[in-house]
Amino acid sequence: MDAARGRAKETSMKPLKALLINPYIYDFAAYSFWSSPLGLLYVGSVLRRNGFNIELVDCMEVVEEKRKADGRAPFLKEKVETVPVSGQFSGRLKRYGISGQSLMEKLTQIEPPDLILVTSIMTYWYLGTHEVLGIARKVFPRAKIVLGGIYPSLCREHAFRCMTDADLIVNNNEIDKFYRFLEDSTGRTLTYKPDFHNLDGLPYPCYDLAETIPFVPLLTSYGCVYRCTYCATPYMYPEITRRKADSVIGEIRYWHDRGVERYVIYDDNFLYRSDLYAKPLLRAIAGLPFSPNIYNPNAVNAALIDDEAAHLLFAAGFREIRIGFESADPAVQRTTGGKVTSKIFEAALGALLKGGFTRDMVGAYVLAGLPRQSWEDVQRSVDYLAGLGVQAHIAEYTPIPHTPLFDQFQTMARYPIAEDPFYQNNALFPFAWEGFTEKDLAFLKSYTRAKKTLSGNLL
């Protein structure tokens, strides 16, 4: 009798309110390459299914009038006068997204939430997260604040030490802890607690909370079969979880009905076991009565591109293909995990060209600034790619905690990267040395731009 009365009381109670915040960031350079707080919006949808009213404040606003046709756009930005940490680095720090003052004004205009969820993506952006938590705490002293995202997952102790305005800090695999916290702190039973490892069963992320939806990222898997020594994916997602083609197609149809034309796949593992997953999905996308535009900023693995996959990627609407090439040097290829060789890359390129892509639709990431790497290695890689008519994109190495390269070389960095995640920013070039200086990096960037222009003129 008491239990029944308790349940009746719960259902008659006023709905709880949750506020989702994507914080602003401090960085030396940042641009929205289809960036989006996907995990936060998934959690928002789960809460909505539990009867919460949800509101979103995305501090990472972009300059809409400068948005490109493919959906990319520059963030709002402002130079900051003082650098909020001590240390030896050059470059001018900027705040990207809205200011703390604007956030404060937005928050004071909304009805107080019961729960505030704050995400935090790159580890070295924690300064913005820290400020945003402080603002949220000040404006809503009674709300429960939860911090999640990549930063607390990779820098757990640092987050526990610094993010004292959060009532709960969760890593990416702690959804059950989050559910328990919610039930304990609100006194309400959550009726819907999906397992985040069943990607087919999750509600679609709540992009409908945004004023416009310029693109939607499609979550197709977690985890990776490869073990690249610079990458934290195997640590963050030790198991591989895949999403079925029907589920992804259902989501594309859903967003298409709401006017969305661009889709983003961040999945490095997209083509793994492609006969079972990617190929059926790509076939189904190609058979849709409309043509979505698809982008893959995170790169696909060259070793997994065969003729059929290349043809289907083109037919499904991939507007470009980015490949993680890393280096033309076999020794670097081996020491970074051996996922690609030049021979594999050339075979993948051949398949892509046969499949319908042109060379200017194919880009390859080249790593720069690895521990002990020489600048000539990067130049040779750029030359090699230019010789194939492929655009090289220099990707400056970011030391990420819980990766083999970080563990092995952290003491060689010129900043205390293990103590303060701020110094993990690749813009600070933590592994500069006399064989690869900041000047060399600047030279390589202009060299790569010039090669791009040259190969563009030849095509």
Ligand code: SF4
């Ligand atoms: S870089 Fe890509 S392929 Fe390598 S481990 Fe990470 S997710 Fe896998």
